[in-house]
Amino acid sequence: MNEQLKADLADLDNLLSAVQRQGTETIQSLEIRPTTAPESNTQTEALNETGIGAAAALQLFNERFEKLMVASAGPRYLGFVTGGATPAAVMGDWLTAIYDQNTQAINGNGDVSARIELETINLLLELFNLPKSFFGGFVTGATMSNFTCLAVARQWVGRQKNIDIARDGLSGPLPVLSATPHSSAIKSLAMLGLGSNNLVKVQTLPGAREAMDINDLAQKLEALKGEPGIVISSGGTVNTVDFDDNKAIAQLKTRFPFWWHIDAAFGAFAACSPTYQHLLEGWEAADSITVDNHKWLNVPYDSAVFLVKEEHRLLQVEGFQNSNAPYLGDPLANFSYMNFVPENSRRQRALPAWFTLKAYGKEGYRSIVESSIQMAKLLGEKIETSTQFQLLAPVRLNTVCFTLKNATTPEAVHQFLNRLTSGGKVFMTPTVYQGRSGMRAAFVNWQTTAADVELIWEEMNSTLNLA
């Protein structure tokens, strides 16, 4: 064994204790850590011939990079849709690295980790009150979940026309319909060879709405004259968290042949609250659903799940099997995740989710979700009564989409956002909504309190006064 490795193994207790101390201090001071990194001109270092050892590597990391780590896991990081990491989720994540299982098969390598993954999917189905008729697994994020679900959709459409697309390839465009898809769903169409240009845009409802006009969807499905297609609906749009009408789409599914995929990356968590679960009513009739865990479940990056109806298992295997590797066994006889997901070897991504779900339960997630929504509404109310800011859409759930009342040019909005975020106390991201420049504040972090909203509001107003 290399001398440095030998020394680190002997000193393991000190090394891991140092990381544990640093981890505790970091999480406990997230509130005061800046949400934006200072400018840095960090030079890239070359690889040394002789290693410096783990303790010196930690010291070097702390000198060069630690101060540049932003509080994206903290309570006032409202950009994109960024969750934090609960204490139990961090424990699970550390143990994932320590046990270092390759999560693939039942009865094989990574046996227990695949079992834990299947159990965790069940816990999530229970959290969302979804039926056990969904099969699921873990991928890196909602983008890969959309990709996985749409790959099965593609295979389903092919099979309706007696084509095995996984084996024989696509011979032409397939109809894909959606009103306000997330950019990652469009990216998935590109990655799957379905062609992002082939997306048929369904009209949205009038007013400040991003949900689809169901009559327009019905007309567009009618126009397909029985040709099978794919409908991608939104279980929470990223700008204004609008939900498509699941009950109406479920009705259309009885009249027209289409695969129904719901991108509920963060909106799925509305199901945790008796007050908001109606937004998802009817979603159990979908063929597939995307849920992101590194958003509202508050597990560390990277983690999401795909949920696909059990009845489509064979199609999923057709799309993802390792068909020309006899040493991996028969994909239908022996269950292995490697025949259901894009990756073959995978880390035990379910463990942080398992830890946090067990640690905080339904009650814990109801309180995180309802608190996030309350914080978004609080900021929304302040904006509504302000003379300086203006809501671009009502606050429906956990995201506030707004702009400056008197200066809505892209430049003015960008200047304001740059000044706001450079203060390091709050982070938001720009957007364009119905042709207007604005910004979004998305609340999903388990630690955000009303005191944070007060601080955010103060920062927003003092930033304006600086102009």
Ligand SMILES: Cc1ncc(COP(=O)(O)O)c(C=O)c1O
């Ligand atoms: C609705 C929706 N779908 C998909 C994604 C993509 O998620 P990820 O970045 O985890 O791939 C997001 C991210 O914000 C989202 O809000």
